[in-house]
Amino acid sequence: MCSGSSFCGAPKPGAWTNTDFIWNSLSSKKSEVTRGTGLRFGEKQKKYTASRIDGMGANEMDLSLVQEKAQKVYEYMKRGNAGLTRETANAVDHDPASWGMDIEDWDWNAGVGMIAISDYYEKTRKPEVLEYMVNWVARNKHQCEKRDHVNYLTPLAIYPDMHLRTSEPYYRETAVEYADWVVTNAGRSKRSKEGVFYHGASVSGEVWADTVFMALVFLSRTAKLTANVNMAEQVNKQLLAHMQLLQDEKTGVLYHGFHCEGNHHMSGALWTRGNSWVVIGAPMILESIREMTKVPDETYARYRRLVDGILKYQAPNGLWHTVMTRPDFYQETSGSAGFAGGIMKAVRLHMLEPGTMANALKAMEGVIAQINPEGAVEGVSGGTPIMPTIDAYGKLTRYPTLYGQGLTLLMLSECIFQEESRRTRNQVV
Numbered sequence: 001m002c003s004g005s006s007f008c009g010a011p012k013p014g015a016w017t018n019t020d021f022i023w024n025s026l027s028s029k030k031s032e033v034t035r036g037t038g039l040r041f042g043e044k045q046k047k048y049t050a051s052r053i054d055g056m057g058a059n060e061m062d063l064s065l066v067q068e069k070a071q072k073v074y075e076y077m078k079r080g081n082a083g084l085t086r087e088t089a090n091a092v093d094h095d096p097a098s099w100g101m102d103i104e105d106w107d108w109n110a111g112v113g114m115i116a117i118s119d120y121y122e123k124t125r126k127p128e129v130l131e132y133m134v135n136w137v138a139r140n141k142h143q144c145e146k147r148d149h150v151n152y153l154t155p156l157a158i159y160p161d162m163h164l165r166t167s168e169p170y171y172r173e174t175a176v177e178y179a180d181w182v183v184t185n186a187g188r189s190k191r192s193k194e195g196v197f198y199h200g201a202s203v204s205g206e207v208w209a210d211t212v213f214m215a216l217v218f219l220s221r222t223a224k225l226t227a228n229v230n231m232a233e234q235v236n237k238q239l240l241a242h243m244q245l246l247q248d249e250k251t252g253v254l255y256h257g258f259h260c261e262g263n264h265h266m267s268g269a270l271w272t273r274g275n276s277w278v279v280i281g282a283p284m285i286l287e288s289i290r291e292m293t294k295v296p297d298e299t300y301a302r303y304r305r306l307v308d309g310i311l312k313y314q315a316p317n318g319l320w321h322t323v324m325t326r327p328d329f330y331q332e333t334s335g336s337a338g339f340a341g342g343i344m345k346a347v348r349l350h351m352l353e354p355g356t357m358a359n360a361l362k363a364m365e366g367v368i369a370q371i372n373p374e375g376a377v378e379g380v381s382g383g384t385p386i387m388p389t390i391d392a393y394g395k396l397t398r399y400p401t402l403y404g405q406g407l408t409l410l411m412l413s414e415c416i417f418q419e420e421s422r423r424t425r426n427q428v429v
Contacts (some may be wrong), residue, residue, distance in 0.1 A: 001154060002122055002300070006033030008417075017061065021394055022420065023143065023330075025140050025343065026298040026411075027279070027358065028273050028393060029069070034277065034296065041093050041198060051103045052207075055139045056373070057281065058160070059167050063420070063423075065274045065368075066253050066368075066412055066415050066416055066419070067416060069220065069375075069412055070120065070124075070373075070409060070412035070413060070416060071366055072371065072375030073371060073375050073377060073405050073412065074117060074120055074129070075375055075376075076101075076374055076375030076376050076400070076405060077101070077103060077113050077116075077117065077260075077405045077406075078103065078132065078332075079101060080101060080102060080103050080104060080261035081100065081101035081400070082104075087407070092387065092392050092396055093382045093383075093396060094097075094243075094399050100399060100400065100402075101400060101401065101402055101405075101412070102402075102403055103136070103402055104139065104140060104236055105133060105143075106140055106144060106152065106155055107151055107152060107154070107155075108141035108150075108151035108154040108210075108214050108403070109383065109401060109402045109403055110140075110154075110155060110169045110402055110404040111151075111153075111154025111155035111156075111157065111214070112154060112402060112403040112407070113156050113211070113402035113403065113405060113406040114133065114136065114155050114157075114257050114406075115157050115217065115406060115410075116153070116157060116405070116406035116407070116409040116410045116413070117129060117132065117133060117158075117409070118133060118157075118158040118161055118405075119409070119410055119413050119414075120409055121133065122161065122413075123413040123414070123416055123417040124263040124413070124416065126247065127177050127217050128357070132394045133158065133162065133247075134162075134166065135160065135209065137158075139170075140155075140307075141170075141174075142161030144156070144174065144178075146185075148185075148200060149199070149212050150197065150200055150210075150215040151200065151214055152219075152367060153178065153214060153215050153218050154213075154214045154215075154218070155180065155305050156174070156175060156218045157195075157217045157218040157221060158170070158176055159171045159174055159175040159221075159222075159355075160175050160221040160222050160224065160225040161220075162272045163175070163225065163405065164225070165379060167285055169252075169281065169363075170218060172225065173227075175221075175222045176192075176222060176226060177230060178259065179218065179219055179222040179223070180227075182215065182219065183231060183234055190204075190288065191260045192207055192245070192258075192260040193260065194233050194241055194244075195237065195241060196238065196242060196245060196358065197211055197215060197243040198260075199211050199236060199257070201282060204334065205249075205259065205260050206257050206258065206259055206260065206266075206386065207245050207246065207257060207260065208256065208257045208274070208386065209242065209246055209254050209255075209256060209257070209271075209274040209275065209277050209278055210274060210410055211242065212238075212239060212277055212278045212281045212282065212285070213278070213280070213281035213284075214277075215284055216235050216238055216239060216281065216285050217281055217284050219231060219234070219235045219238075219283040220235045220284070220285040220286075220288040220289050221288050223235060223289055223292065224288040224292065227292070227294060229292055230286075232289040232292040235285060235289055236289060236293050236294075236295060236296075236299075239282060239285055239286075239299060240296055240298060240302070242278070242423045243278065243299070243302045243303070243306070244266075244302070246258055247302055247305070247306065248309075251270065251309045251312075252305035252306055252308055252309030252310075253270045253306065253309040253310055253313075253324060254270070254274060254275050254278060254306060255268060255270060255271075255274075256267065256270075256271040256274040256386050256387075257386040266386050266391055267326060267386060267387055267388060267390055267392075268390065269336075269386075269387065269390050269395075270323060270325050270391055270400050271322065271323055271324075271384070271393060272283065272320045272321065272322050272323065272324055272326045272332050272336070272339075273322070273332060273334055273335035274297075274335075275306065275310055275335065275339075276334070276337075276338025276339050276407065277338065278303075278306065278340045279306065279307060279338060279342035279343065280339075280341050280342030280345070280407070280410060281342075281387075282299075282342070282346070282351075283342060283346040283349050283351055284344040284345070286299075286349070286351070287345075287349055296315045301395065302352060303346070303352075305353070307343060307346070307356060309350060309376065310339060311323065311356070311359050313323045313325070314326075314359060314362070314363065315331060315365045317331075317365075318336070318340075318359075318362035318363040318364070318365050318366030318371075319331040319332070319336040319363065319366040319367070319379075320335055320336050320363075322335070322381055322393055322394065322396075323394065324392065326390065326393075328394075329393065329394040330379070330381075330394065331366075331379060332379060332380070332398075332408045333367055333377055333378065333397075334372045334377070334380045334381070334404040334408070335407075336363050336366060336412070337363070337364075337367045337404075337407040338407040338410070338411075339360070339363055340360045340361075340363035340364045340411045341358070341360075341407065341410040341411030341413075341414050343356050343359065343360040343363075344357065344360045344411070344414045344415060344418065345414050347360075348418060350422050364411060364412075364415060367408055367411065371408065375405075376400040376405075377400055377405050377408045378398070379398055379406045380398055380399065380400060380401050380403075380404030381393075381396040381397075382396045382397050382398070383385055383401070383403075384396060384403070
């Protein structure tokens with residue numbers, strides 16, 4: 001319910017660009033931010049803590065620590081380490097060799113990593129990061145092919161911004177070519193009866209939460225770059241339709257997938273990382289299209305209900321278990337990072353109430369505790385198709401991956417941007 005709240009319906013375009021309210025609003029929630037973590041500055045665990053409560057009761061970010069962690073996470077991504085081998089993986093693990101740290105493989109895994117690196121550049125403007133992206137595209141653009149699966153679209157999400165940064169026609173032309181191909185090719189046989197994109201040829205007839213991030217982020221950014229209102233409206237409809245098909249009416253949380261012919265949610269898992277693709281993907285998408293097309297109030301309402309739902313499952317240390325309804329399963333870092341980064345961005349865009357920042361900061365502390373000294377994000381479950389049973393989700397091997405690094409870097413970059421913006425404004429005042 002949303003009765004009597006200024007957060008009912010759609011936020012006004014451009015609202016809440018000033019983030020001072022975010023941090024100031026947390027002074028009354030300081031016990032919530034650190035409850036259960038045992039983390040305070042001056043203690044042994046200082047290196048894992050990203051927020052502190054100072055003597056005046058105001059919550060401030062340890063910006064230097066967040067910047068340090070972000071740089072280490074980024075540097076680790078460039079190493080190109082492989083994932084597991086089949087010999088060292090569990091029987092339920094899917095494609096553990098390429099879905100690890102192989103950043104030269106044109107797929108969703110590297111794509112999530114590159115989206116995060118692009119966002120890191122956008123938030124920090126480090127020239128060496130832009131240089132890395134230019135070189136990465138030069139090395140790997142030959143792998144860009146039109147394939148009947150949304151996962152191969154993910155790396156293209158950096159192309160619209162790369163065009164704006166470099167003025168190279170290749171980026172714009174390629175983004176437009178592939179976006180038009182997706183919208184045209186995803187005809188009746190590639191969609192559900194509701195018109196929702198199937199996740200891909202190998203899973204025809206299935207709608208996945210993952211598609212929101214893997215395909216719609218790219219399409220929304222291309223729509224904005226080209227001022228293509230029809231494409232923006234298509235993305236608008238896809239986002240809402242995914243939430244309508246996947247959202248559990250009882251909890252507000254999303255199921256991992258929906259089987260269109262069978263009319264059921266398959267294994268029925270309320271999977272953390274699957275939900276995080278929407279929690280962080282939706283504000284990225286709506287930031288691009290909301291001034292081009294009217295976003296339905298239902299989209300915002302379902303998004304708030306989703307976040308309200310996941311917050312009920314947050315553990316005292318800030319993280320979430322890999323299946324939210326199974327506290328006996330391991331806690332999963334990448335999905336927790338996606339929640340934290342998504343909530344931060346959604347609050348900035350006036351999609352969520354400021355009070356939810358306390359949960360985001362608590363989650364960020366938990367995630368930072370999983371970044372090892374080399375910059376690898378630990379506690380990340382391997383690549384996860386819709387598993388045959390809920391129990392199978394709890395058996396996946398955990399190891400560093402580009403999507404784990406990426407979701408963590410997105411979280412840290414958003415934090416850096418908001419805190420630097422706040423400090424700059426305070427200096428001006």
